[in-house]
Amino acid sequence: MAELSFNVDHGYLEGLVRGMKAGILTSTDYHNLAQCDTLEDMKLHLQSTDYGKLLSSSEEDLTVSFVDSKLRENLVTEFSCLRSNALPPLSTFLDYITYNYMIDNVVLLITGALKQRDVEELLPRCHPLGAFDQMAAVGIARTPTELYSAILVDTPLAPFFQDAVSEINLDEMEVEILRSKLYKAYLESFHTFCKNIGGATKDTMCPILEFEADRRAFIITVNSFGTDLSSADRSALYPSCGKLYPEGLQLLAKAEDHEQVKAVADCYPVKLNTLAFMQQFHFGVFYSYIKLKEQESRNIVWISECVTQRQKSKIHNYIPIFQGTK
Amino acid sequence: MNGHAILYTGVTLAFWSTILIVGICYTIFDLGFRFDVAWFLTETSPFMWASLGIGLAISLSVVGAAWGIYITGSSIIGGGVKAPRIKTKNLVSIIFCEAVAIYGIIMAIVISNMAEVSSEHLLLIMIQKKRYSMFGAGLTVGFSNLFCGICVGIVGSGAALADAQNASLFVKILIVEIFGSAIGLFGVIVAILQTSKVKMGD
Numbered sequence: 001m002a003e004l005s006f007n008v009d010h011g012y013l014e015g016l017v018r019g020m021k022a023g024i025l026t027s028t029d030y031h032n033l034a035q036c037d038t039l040e041d042m043k044l045h046l047q048s049t050d051y052g053k054l055l056s057s058s059e060e061d062l063t064v065s066f067v068d069s070k071l072r073e074n075l076v077t078e079f080s081c082l083r084s085n086a087l088p089p090l091s092t093f094l095d096y097i098t099y100n101y102m103i104d105n106v107v108l109l110i111t112g113a114l115k116q117r118d119v120e121e122l123l124p125r126c127h128p129l130g131a132f133d134q135m136a137a138v139g140i141a142r143t144p145t146e147l148y149s150a151i152l153v154d155t156p157l158a159p160f161f162q163d164a165v166s167e168i169n170l171d172e173m174e175v176e177i178l179r180s181k182l183y184k185a186y187l188e189s190f191h192t193f194c195k196n197i198g199g200a201t202k203d204t205m206c207p208i209l210e211f212e213a214d215r216r217a218f219i220i221t222v223n224s225f226g227t228d229l230s231s232a233d234r235s236a237l238y239p240s241c242g243k244l245y246p247e248g249l250q251l252l253a254k255a256e257d258h259e260q261v262k263a264v265a266d267c268y269p270v271k272l273n274t275l276a277f278m279q280q281f282h283f284g285v286f287y288s289y290i291k292l293k294e295q296e297s298r299n300i301v302w303i304s305e306c307v308t309q310r311q312k313s314k315i316h317n318y319i320p321i322f323q324g325t326k
Numbered sequence: 327m328n329g330h331a332i333l334y335t336g337v338t339l340a341f342w343s344t345i346l347i348v349g350i351c352y353t354i355f356d357l358g359f360r361f362d363v364a365w366f367l368t369e370t371s372p373f374m375w376a377s378l379g380i381g382l383a384i385s386l387s388v389v390g391a392a393w394g395i396y397i398t399g400s401s402i403i404g405g406g407v408k409a410p411r412i413k414t415k416n417l418v419s420i421i422f423c424e425a426v427a428i429y430g431i432i433m434a435i436v437i438s439n440m441a442e443v444s445s446e447h448l449l450l451i452m453i454q455k456k457r458y459s460m461f462g463a464g465l466t467v468g469f470s471n472l473f474c475g476i477c478v479g480i481v482g483s484g485a486a487l488a489d490a491q492n493a494s495l496f497v498k499i500l501i502v503e504i505f506g507s508a509i510g511l512f513g514v515i516v517a518i519l520q521t522s523k524v525k526m527g528d
Binding site for chain 2: 003004007008011012013014015016017018019020022023
């Protein structure tokens with residue numbers, strides 16, 4: 001019965017995000033972009049898409065990093081437009097999307113603080129979707145308890161830190177473990193939230209999140225081959241809401257090289273995000289839209305890198321999102 | 327959500343336990359005769375039934391129409407931000423929902439024209455048929471319009487969002503909407519049949 005009451009609070013935003021999804025570049029657009037020779041050409045092609053006004057209104061040099069930051073800024077503007085109009089539970093859902101970026105920002109700042117880098121340098125490199133108020137102060141703390149009690153208690157990341165904070169000293173490798181633990185807590189909490197909403201949101205979001213959890217498990221396994229992380233430690237880092245749980249995770253924990261990992265990974269689907277748009281009246285469209293926009297930004301940056309470096313052979317390695325008919 | 331669940335279970339529990347306790351008390355104290363359906367049906371005024379029928383006809387139809395309009399309207403507005411061409415075409419969906427409310431008001435007027443005080447027909451059976459027909463007709467048209475309005479609203483919302491992506495889809499989905507609004511028309515037809523016998527019975 002979700003259709004009966006969904007539109008009261010969220011109908012306008014769903015219509016809006018579907019309209020924005022229509023602006024995602026199709027394979028014909030990518031084809032045109034791949035034919036360009038310089039970044040100026042790319043700018044010309046991008047003007048006929050939704051990105052029209054973005055790049056044309058500036059006098060700075062057209063570099064790849066500039067393109068990247070403009071795309072990111074565009075995504076942030078659209079996201080804050082959605083977020084400011086959202087009511088609960090959609091607002092909680094959108095906040096969950098930002099926690100992902102907040103975790104990355106916190107870890108980036110902690111790493112920077114360890115290397116004695118100035119906080120002011122690092123702040124522009126943080127992802128703007130994950131901004132929170134006390135970011136600058138994170139770099140000053142020295143021990144995790146100080147970090148937690150002084151700063152993070154006020155941020156929405158506080159519940160994710162509770163599991164992680166007790167055992168860690170701040171040094172190079174441990175920061176990655178911190179990131180993994182935070183991410184695990186975040187994914188599981190998001191998964192429970194989607195399950196509680198139920199209905200179509202659960203049906204579309206839970207496979208996406210489970211796939212994300214499995215992907216993290218694979219990444220952690222592959223990254224820990226070279227280090228001396230014991231398998232018990234490793235299994236503590238795996239998020240438990242993926243399809244691999246629990247037998248696959250145990251197998252992964254014991255795996256020692258790449259062949260065994262490949263044996264565990266059977267056939268997992270990849271195009272889950274586009275499927276979320278097939279159903280109406282649920283929140284999955286918002287999550288999928290953000291992820292697809294990010295993928296599109298990565299594609300555009302990849303193409304522009306290839307163009308500037310004149311490596312035409314590799315230019316078709318982007319991942320096309322929609323087989324457009326426009 | 328937890329608060330709502332507690333509220334609903336509490337209200338249901340209170341309701342059923344009241345009924346159970348009252349029923350047990352009636353049985354224990356041998357007061358079962360007080361629960362008399364025939365007395366209720368014969369002693370209530372016929373105008374109560376007629377008025378209830380009229381009230382249900384118009385109010386449930388309006389609830390259905392309103393529900394459908396807000397479901398469609400919010401989707402049209404959202405989709406119209408990025409694809410402004412859909413705005414005028416999709417007002418057709420809103421008109422379908424509004425037609426549901428019009429059916430309701432027509433039936434309410436038709437039924438209320440029959441609820442006159444007539445001193446000539448004092449036969450009990452005639453009065454009963456008259457008032458129950460009016461109540462039944464009101465109930466029929468009210469509920470069928472309620473669900474018709476909701477149906478047209480949900481389909482209209484889908485039509486708006488699909489139109490925003492691909493303009494050729496609108497006409498196809500409109501056909502689905504036409505079938506959906508036909509069910510409201512069925513309710514009106516049945517209700518007219520029910521009340522037409524009243525006139526003939528006079």
